[in-house]
Amino acid sequence: MGKAWHSFMDVRIIDTTLRDGEQKPGLAFSLEEKVEIARLLDVAGIYQIEAGTPAMGGTEKKSVAQIVGLKLRSRISAWNRLVIEDLDHSIDCGVDVIHISVPSSDLQIKVKINKDRRWVLEEMKKCIAYAREKGFSVSVGLEDASRADPEFLSQLCQEAAAGGVNMVRYADTVGILYPARIYQEIKRLREMVKIDLGVHVHNDFGMAVANSLSAVRAGARYVDCTVGGIGERAGNCNYRQFMRALQGLLPADADLKWAAAQSVETDILKIISNNSLSG
Amino acid sequence: MRLNSNASREDLQEFCLRLAKVGADLMEIDGNVLRRLGSLPRDLDFIYRINDEADLEIFLNGNYRYCLVCFARYLKGRFRNADMKKKLVVEVKVNSRDEMALLMNGNIDSGGIFGVRLQGLSRLLPHEWLPYLAILREKLRVKIDVCPEDEYKMATATALELAEDINGADFLTASFAGIGGRTGFAALEELLLSLRVIKGMELKGDTGLLSEMGQIYAKLTRQNIPSAKPIIGRDIFNYESGIHADGIRKNPTTYEPYDPAVVGQTRRLVIGKHSGTRALLDKLSELGLTAKTENLAETLEIIREKSASLKRALTDQDVLEIYCGISDRINHGESVAQFYGREDY
Numbered sequence: 001m002g003k004a005w006h007s008f009m010d011v012r013i014i015d016t017t018l019r020d021g022e023q024k025p026g027l028a029f030s031l032e033e034k035v036e037i038a039r040l041l042d043v044a045g046i047y048q049i050e051a052g053t054p055a056m057g058g059t060e061k062k063s064v065a066q067i068v069g070l071k072l073r074s075r076i077s078a079w080n081r082l083v084i085e086d087l088d089h090s091i092d093c094g095v096d097v098i099h100i101s102v103p104s105s106d107l108q109i110k111v112k113i114n115k116d117r118r119w120v121l122e123e124m125k126k127c128i129a130y131a132r133e134k135g136f137s138v139s140v141g142l143e144d145a146s147r148a149d150p151e152f153l154s155q156l157c158q159e160a161a162a163g164g165v166n167m168v169r170y171a172d173t174v175g176i177l178y179p180a181r182i183y184q185e186i187k188r189l190r191e192m193v194k195i196d197l198g199v200h201v202h203n204d205f206g207m208a209v210a211n212s213l214s215a216v217r218a219g220a221r222y223v224d225c226t227v228g229g230i231g232e233r234a235g236n237c238n239y240r241q242f243m244r245a246l247q248g249l250l251p252a253d254a255d256l257k258w259a260a261a262q263s264v265e266t267d268i269l270k271i272i273s274n275n276s277l278s279g
Numbered sequence: 280m281r282l283n284s285n286a287s288r289e290d291l292q293e294f295c296l297r298l299a300k301v302g303a304d305l306m307e308i309d310g311n312v313l314r315r316l317g318s319l320p321r322d323l324d325f326i327y328r329i330n331d332e333a334d335l336e337i338f339l340n341g342n343y344r345y346c347l348v349c350f351a352r353y354l355k356g357r358f359r360n361a362d363m364k365k366k367l368v369v370e371v372k373v374n375s376r377d378e379m380a381l382l383m384n385g386n387i388d389s390g391g392i393f394g395v396r397l398q399g400l401s402r403l404l405p406h407e408w409l410p411y412l413a414i415l416r417e418k419l420r421v422k423i424d425v426c427p428e429d430e431y432k433m434a435t436a437t438a439l440e441l442a443e444d445i446n447g448a449d450f451l452t453a454s455f456a457g458i459g460g461r462t463g464f465a466a467l468e469e470l471l472l473s474l475r476v477i478k479g480m481e482l483k484g485d486t487g488l489l490s491e492m493g494q495i496y497a498k499l500t501r502q503n504i505p506s507a508k509p510i511i512g513r514d515i516f517n518y519e520s521g522i523h524a525d526g527i528r529k530n531p532t533t534y535e536p537y538d539p540a541v542v543g544q545t546r547r548l549v550i551g552k553h554s555g556t557r558a559l560l561d562k563l564s565e566l567g568l569t570a571k572t573e574n575l576a577e578t579l580e581i582i583r584e585k586s587a588s589l590k591r592a593l594t595d596q597d598v599l600e601i602y603c604g605i606s607d608r609i610n611h612g613e614s615v616a617q618f619y620g621r622e623d624y
Binding site: 022023024025026027028029030031033056058059060081107108111112144173174175176178179180183203204205206207208209210211213214217229230232233234235238241244245248249274275 | 402403404405406430431432433435436437439440457466469472473476477507508509510512514515516517518519520522523525526529530532533534535536549551552553580583584586587588589590591592
């Protein structure tokens with residue numbers, strides 16, 4: 001098998017059905033459903049499950065803690081803002097990975113949180129150090145990276161790597177990337193920083209699968225997916241479609257061994273479809 | 280597209296007219312579509328697919344801009360007339376580098392024909408096809424039409440990547456909602472919006488008609504557009520999560536790639552498990568209430584729990600009942616406290 005295909009075989013899926021997927025307006029899993037979905041994702045062999053946002057408290061936090069308590073083979077991560085109190089909630093749950101979402105575009109930094117780049121850099125370093133000191137693996141998500149200044153992205157990646165972060169996730173928050181561009185972005189970051197890269201894309205223009213594949217070809221190791229492609233607006237990268245495409249583009253003798261995952265995915269889809277999707 | 284047998288000629292004609300208005304330059308039809316349409320709408324040019332001898336006669340006697348024929352038929356058909364060749368597009372299936380190499384090495388006699396349609400283009404990454412187009416155009420001396428198939432959900436991306444100015448395709452073939460063929464095609468609405476929003480192209484059509492076209496399409500085919508379908512899905516501009524609601528309130532571009540009005544849609548605030556205080560305030564204001572801050576935290580907690588237990592977002596009525604219930608209880612408590620002169624009642 002040629003070198004070009006090795007990246008396809010090494011892809012690690014981070015399933016965010018329980019976090020970004022559940023953010024699909026109108027969707028509300030019960031605690032029992034979240035735990036069952038996590039269990040099924042583990043059976044499917046998913047590398048990492050982004051189980052939710054403990055900082056929301058209530059049922060959400062309880063569900064993340066219960067999922068951790070299942071002691072699954074899949075790693076369990078929790079999503080956090082750049083807020084120490086958020087991290088404390090995730091730490092309470094005992095997750096494997098603390099994921100810190102960092103606004104990276106000036107639009108997000110200035111308009112959404114009314115801060116500046118220096119604040120974001122400093123807070124990111126503080127939050128990474130806080131989580132690492134407590135013994136947690138940390139990943140950083142560059143929110144709205146596709147509209148961010150590439151130089152600032154490089155700076156964030158370098159600081160994240162220096163802080164001991166395991167993976168940086170490039171997020172195309174509003175789904176405006178296309179394959180050639182995400183390929184260039186990931187390639188550029190890989191050349192600048194020695195750190196594993198992941199991608200989190202949205203399907204606003206119907207290109208989530210194509211963009212994720214292109215990112216993997218450029219060297220991204222982690223791809224965020226959701227079952228059924230559920231998520232905000234037109235959703236996230238659809239797990240089944242992505243895996244099917246990955247397998248389809250590989251040479252005939254390469255087997256991703258995801259046949260078992262397909263029936264599990266069907267079971268998860270049934271849970272999702274039991275939820276009414278609009279109020 | 281598989282039409283509802285009761286689809287009226289008027290609805291079909293209306294759909295065709297909308298295609299022209301949203302920005303399609305050409306519409307592909309065949310004998311079956313022609314019979315359903317009756318007469319061809321003006322304001323749109325047509326490319327006629329020739330499947331048999333009868334179709335060839337229809338084309339020769341009609342006023343179509345171009346005709347389309349598959350490669351196998353081209354090899355054995357009656358397409359030697361020079362005038363006809365100027366309108367002829369030959370469709371070739373290309374799905375791999377090997378098939379592209381065969382085409383480039385000249386197994387098609389392209390002398391005098393107008394164009395070649397590359398159909399398929401599904402087994403490489405989208406941007407990997409681009410280098411071949413310039414070579415093909417040079418070798419065959421034809422216009423290039425690309426018609427990506429959606430076998431691996433990359434058709435729209437492929438069409439977009441091949442829309443590159445200098446070395447790209449001359450024609451991009453897509454279908455509304457990506458319908459058709461064995462695995463679907465590039466979705467016209469996704470392609471139009473990508474060209475406009477991502478590539479910054481000025482398009483001649485009015486993409487604001489797309490949402491309405493989705494409704495006509497659903498009527499014609501009796502197939503609902505999935506609610507999360509990019510561009511034309513009914514729910515794609517709903518928002519609920521606290522962070523998103525806060526961002527959209529400050530500036531919708533924080534979480535929207537384009538304004539909903541661009542495609543004839545509107546955004547809608549949904550209240551549910553992921554709502555935050557800000558979103559709740561906005562919803563209550565929308566419902567005509569000036570909410571008291573002290574009532575919000577408890578209201579939000581109940582909303583989240585109720586949404587999770589009902590497994591859905593809450594209706595406006597649900598939200599009102601919860602908020603007013605808490606307000607009444609607190610107001611009652613305040614009244615009683617005042618009556619007894621105690622503030623901690």
